[in-house]
Amino acid sequence: MALHEDKIKELEIKANLIRQTIIEALVEAGSGHTAGPLDMADIFTYLYFYGLKHNPKKPDWPERDRLVLSNGHICPVLYATMAHAGYFSVDEYKKTLRKFGTKFQGHPHRDFLPALETSSGPLGSGLSQAVGMALADRIDYGKSGDRFFYALLSDGEHDCGNTWEAVLLAGKEKLGHLIAIVDRNNIQIDGFTEDIMPLEPFAKKYEAFNWHVQEIDGHSFSAIDEAVNRAKAVFDQPSVIIARTIPGKGVKEFERDYHWHGKPPSKEEGAMALAELRTLGGKIKSEHQ
Amino acid sequence: MLRQDTKLNPKLFSPNVEQIPIRKGFGEGLLATGEADERVVGLCADLTESTQMHLFAKKFPNRFVEIGVAEQNLVTVASGMAAMGKIPFVSSYAMFSPGRNWEQIRTTIAYNNRPVKIAGSHAGVSVGPDGGTHQAIEDIALMRVLPRMVVLSPCDAIEAKKATLAATKIDHPTYIRLAREKTPVMTTADTPFEIGKAAVFFAPEKGKADVGMTVTGALTHKALQAARWLSEEGLRVKVLNFATIKPLDEKALVELAREAGAIVTVEEHQIAGGFGSAVAECLAARMPVPIEFIGVRDLFGQSGTPDELLEHYGMGVGHIKDAVRRVMKRKT
Numbered sequence: 001m002a003l004h005e006d007k008i009k010e011l012e013i014k015a016n017l018i019r020q021t022i023i024e025a026l027v028e029a030g031s032g033h034t035a036g037p038l039d040m041a042d043i044f045t046y047l048y049f050y051g052l053k054h055n056p057k058k059p060d061w062p063e064r065d066r067l068v069l070s071n072g073h074i075c076p077v078l079y080a081t082m083a084h085a086g087y088f089s090v091d092e093y094k095k096t097l098r099k100f101g102t103k104f105q106g107h108p109h110r111d112f113l114p115a116l117e118t119s120s121g122p123l124g125s126g127l128s129q130a131v132g133m134a135l136a137d138r139i140d141y142g143k144s145g146d147r148f149f150y151a152l153l154s155d156g157e158h159d160c161g162n163t164w165e166a167v168l169l170a171g172k173e174k175l176g177h178l179i180a181i182v183d184r185n186n187i188q189i190d191g192f193t194e195d196i197m198p199l200e201p202f203a204k205k206y207e208a209f210n211w212h213v214q215e216i217d218g219h220s221f222s223a224i225d226e227a228v229n230r231a232k233a234v235f236d237q238p239s240v241i242i243a244r245t246i247p248g249k250g251v252k253e254f255e256r257d258y259h260w261h262g263k264p265p266s267k268e269e270g271a272m273a274l275a276e277l278r279t280l281g282g283k284i285k286s287e288h289q
Numbered sequence: 290m291l292r293q294d295t296k297l298n299p300k301l302f303s304p305n306v307e308q309i310p311i312r313k314g315f316g317e318g319l320l321a322t323g324e325a326d327e328r329v330v331g332l333c334a335d336l337t338e339s340t341q342m343h344l345f346a347k348k349f350p351n352r353f354v355e356i357g358v359a360e361q362n363l364v365t366v367a368s369g370m371a372a373m374g375k376i377p378f379v380s381s382y383a384m385f386s387p388g389r390n391w392e393q394i395r396t397t398i399a400y401n402n403r404p405v406k407i408a409g410s411h412a413g414v415s416v417g418p419d420g421g422t423h424q425a426i427e428d429i430a431l432m433r434v435l436p437r438m439v440v441l442s443p444c445d446a447i448e449a450k451k452a453t454l455a456a457t458k459i460d461h462p463t464y465i466r467l468a469r470e471k472t473p474v475m476t477t478a479d480t481p482f483e484i485g486k487a488a489v490f491f492a493p494e495k496g497k498a499d500v501g502m503t504v505t506g507a508l509t510h511k512a513l514q515a516a517r518w519l520s521e522e523g524l525r526v527k528v529l530n531f532a533t534i535k536p537l538d539e540k541a542l543v544e545l546a547r548e549a550g551a552i553v554t555v556e557e558h559q560i561a562g563g564f565g566s567a568v569a570e571c572l573a574a575r576m577p578v579p580i581e582f583i584g585v586r587d588l589f590g591q592s593g594t595p596d597e598l599l600e601h602y603g604m605g606v607g608h609i610k611d612a613v614r615r616v617m618k619r620k621t
Contacts, residue, residue: 066372110401117372119401125365125393132369132377135354139330139375162393165362173354 003225007050011221014084015045019250020277021080021090027270029098032106035247035260036154037077039185039218043243044081046224047150056086059115065147066117066133070126071154071183072107073262078116079104087115124160127151127180131170134178134238143176148232151180156188159197164209171210176235179228180211183218185247187258206240218243251276290520291513292489296479301510302517308471311507312410314446315467316341318453319378323349326457330370332356332379334363340380340410340467360390364398364405371403376457383409383425383466391431398462399435406456407432410467413557414585414602415507415595417470424590430562432464433535439484440535442466442556442564444509445475448532451482459484468557470595472507487538491516493525500613501549502528503542505556505564508583508604512555515609524613534564539571546576551616553581555609557599560584579619581612 003011022037048054053065069078076097083090088103096102103113107121118129130151137145157163170178184202186193193199206213212234216223224243231239247261248254251273254265265273276282291297300306323329323345330352331345337355346353356363360381367377379386386409387394398405412425433440439461443449449467456463481488491513492498500519504512509530516526529545531538546552552572554565565582572578585602599605 068369118368119396122392122396125361125397128362128365129369129372129397131362132366132371133373134369135366136330136370136373136375139352140373162361162365165357165359166366168359169356169362169366 003222008221011045011049014049015041016250016277016280018045018077018080018084020274021084021094022076023265023270023273023277025076025080025094025097026264027267028094030264031098032076032264033073033262034254034264035187035258036071036074036183036185037080038251038254039245039247039249040074040077040152040183041081041250042219042221043152043181043224044077046221048081048085051225051228052150053147056082059087063147065150066130067150067152068118068126068130068133069108069120069152071123071152071157072120074154074183075108078108082115123154123157124162127153127163128166128169130178130180131166131173131175134175135173137177138175143235145177147177149178151178153180153182155182155184155186155193155199155202158199167206167209167211170238174236175238178238179231180238180240182240182242183245184242185245187247187261189261191258203242210237212237212239213242214239215242215244218245219249252281290491290494292492295481295488295490296477297490298474298477301473301475301513306473308473309446310469311443311446311449311472312341312467312469314443314449315380315408315410315453315465316344318450320344320348321450322454322457323352326376328374328376329457330354330375330377332363332367332377334358334360334381334386336381336410340408342380360386361393364390364393364407367405368397368401368403371405376404376406378406378408380408380410382423383412383428384423387428387431387464388425395435399437402437404460404462406463406465408465408467411469412466413468413507414590414598415468415470415557417595417598418592420592421590426557426559426585426590427562428464428466429534429556429558429564430566433567434562437462438535439463439533440466441484441532442505442534443532444506444530445472447474447476447478447480448482452532455482455484466506468507470507473510475510475513482532485533485536485538487529487531487533487541489527490530491526491528493520493527496525498527498545498549499525500551500553500617501545502526502609502613503531503545503552503554503568504528505531505534508555508557511599511604511606512609514606515613518606519610519613526613531564534567537567537571539575542568542571543576546572546578551579551620553583553609553612553616555583555604557604558584560586579616581616583609583612
C-alpha cells in the first residue's frame with residue numbers, strides 16, 4: 001500500500017523541522033558535519049516517524065527494530081530525529097551538541113546516550129555489527145523473527161575493507177532481515193567519491209555479492225517507503241537500498257558542495273539556512289518556526 | 290619449594306611431565322561453557338581447528354559462525370551479536386586478532402561496552418617455525434591499554450579452561466592469550482583460579498623471600514625451574530603466577546615487593562608495554578623496588594624451534610637466573 005499523500009506531507013514538514021534543528025545545533029556547537037545530516041534527514045524522518053518499529057518511551061524494548069548508524073559523523077540528524085520523536089529534549093540537544101558533559105557527543109557514544117544502539121565514528125564497522133545482530137536474531141528465532149536490522153551507511157565508507165567483509169558474510173548467510181541503506185551523496189572529505197575512490201558500478205557490486213539491490217531517490221518518501229517494503233519482503237537475501245541524495249539537501253547554498261562535509265554553518269550562514277528552510281526556499285513569505 | 294596449598298601438579302619438575310597446548314584448554318573450556326550457557330556463540334576466522342574452536346562448532350553448529358579470513362569482521366560481527374544478548378567468543382591467531390583489528394576491538398567492543406571474549410592463539414615466539422610474522426609479542430600491550438578490557442594469560446591448558454569458563458561469567462570484554470606449543474601442565478583441577486587474583490606457585494620453605502618473581506603464561510614453567518635451581522643454591526625465591534594481567538592483583542604484587550625487596554618479571558612478550566610494564570607501573574607508585582625484566586627487547590621473532598627462540602631472545606631458564614642475580618645486586 002502506497003504512502004498516503006497526507007502522510008507524505010506530514011513527513012515532509014517533520015523533515016523540514018529536523019533540518020532546522022540540525023542547523024541550530026551545528027551553529028551552537030561551532031563544529032561538526034553539515035552535508036550528510038541534511039541529506040539523510042528524509043530517510044531518518046521516514047524511519048523514526050513511520051517505518052521503524054520502536055518506542056521512544058521504552059528505548060530498550062526487546063522487540064524493537066535495530067538501527068545501526070555506521071557513519072557516526074552524521075549523528076546530528078540521528079540526534080535531531082530521535083529528539084523530535086520523543087527520546088529526549090530537542091532543546092537540550094540544540095544547546096549542548098559537542099559540549100563538555102553532553103549526551104550528544106561529537107560522534108555517538110552509548111555511555112552518554114544509552115538509547116543509541118551502537119557507538120560509532122570510525123568508518124566501516126557498522127554494517128558488520130548489524131550483521132551480527134541479524135545473526136543473533138536468527139539463532140533465536142530462525143527465519144520467523146519479526147525484527148528488522150537497519151544499517152545506515154555512507155558511500156565513502158565503502159572504501160573500507162571491513163564494509164566489504166560484512167557484505168560478503170551477509171550474502172553468504174542470506175540475512176533476509178538485514179536492510180542496509182547507503183547515503184549515495186557522492187561526496188567524502190577529500191572530494192567527490194568517484195575522484196577519490198570510484199564505487200561505480202556500485203549496485204552491480206552489491207548484486208555480485210548476492211544482495212537484493214534497489215536504487216532510489218533518497219528524498220522521495222514514497223520511494224523510500226516502497227523500497228523498504230520491498231526489502232522487508234525479500235526473505236532469502238540481505239537488502240541494500242542505495243539512496244541517491246543531494247549533499248546539504250534543503251539549503252541551496254550548501255547543496256552538492258563537498259566542502260560542507262565536515263564544517264558547520266557560521267551564525268550568518270545558519271540564519272540564512274533557517275530562513276530558507278522556514279520559507280520553504282522562498283515559496284512562502286513569513287518564516288514558520 | 291612448590292606451594293602445597295596451590296595444589297600444583299606434583300610431577301611438575303619431572304622430565305616426563307605431561308605437556309598439552311594451552312589452546313587445547315580453551316577449546317575444552319569453550320565446549321563446557323557452551324553446554325552450560327546457551328547464550329555462548331563462537332566465531333572464527335578460518336582457524337577453527339587450529340584455535341580449538343572446532344569442538345564447539347561441531348557440538349553447536351547453529352551457534353557457530355565461520356567468518357573467513359576477515360578479522361575486522363570477526364570482532365565487529367561479534368559486537369553485534371553481543372548487543373543482542375549473546376556471549377560471543379572469537380578466535381584467531383593473536384597476530385591477527387587483536388593484531389589486525391585493534392581499532393574495531395577498541396570502538397565496537399571496549400568503547401561500546403560489549404562482553405565479547407577474544408581468544409588470541411599462537412602468542413609468543415614459541416610459535417616457532419612459522420616465523421616472525423606469526424609471533425605475536427605485542428598483544429598484551431595492545432589489549433591492556435584498552436579501558437574495560439580484562440586480560441587473561443593462562444600458564445597451561447588447565448588454567449586456560451578455567452579462564453574460558455570464568456570469562457563467560459563476567460560482563461567485561463575479555464582477552465584470553467593462548468600459546469600454540471605443548472606446555473608442561475603445572476596446575477591441577479584443584480588449583481584455585483579467580484579472575485584478578487595472582488597465585489603463589491613457589492615459596493621459600495621458611496622465612497621471607499629474598500627475591501620475588503612475577504610471571505605469566507607458558508614461561509611460568511621456566512620461571513619455576515629457575516626458582517628451584519636458585520633455592521638449591523640457597524636463595525629464598527617466591528614466584529607469583531599472574532593468570533590475570535588486567536585487572537592486576539596489586540595487593541599481592543605490593544606484598545611481594547615489600548617482602549622480597551626485588552622483583553623479576555617474566556613474560557613471552559615485548560618488554561615495552563607488556564606484563565612487566567604493568568608490574569612496574571604499579572610498583573613505581575606503591576612500592577618502588579629494583580625490577581629486572583625478562584621478555585623480548587624491541588625485536589621481531591624469526592623461525593626456529595621454541596627453545597632455540599626462547600634462548601635467542603633471552604627468555605631461557607639461564608636468563609631468568611641471571612636476571613635474579615642482577616636484581617639481587619641492586620637491592621639496597
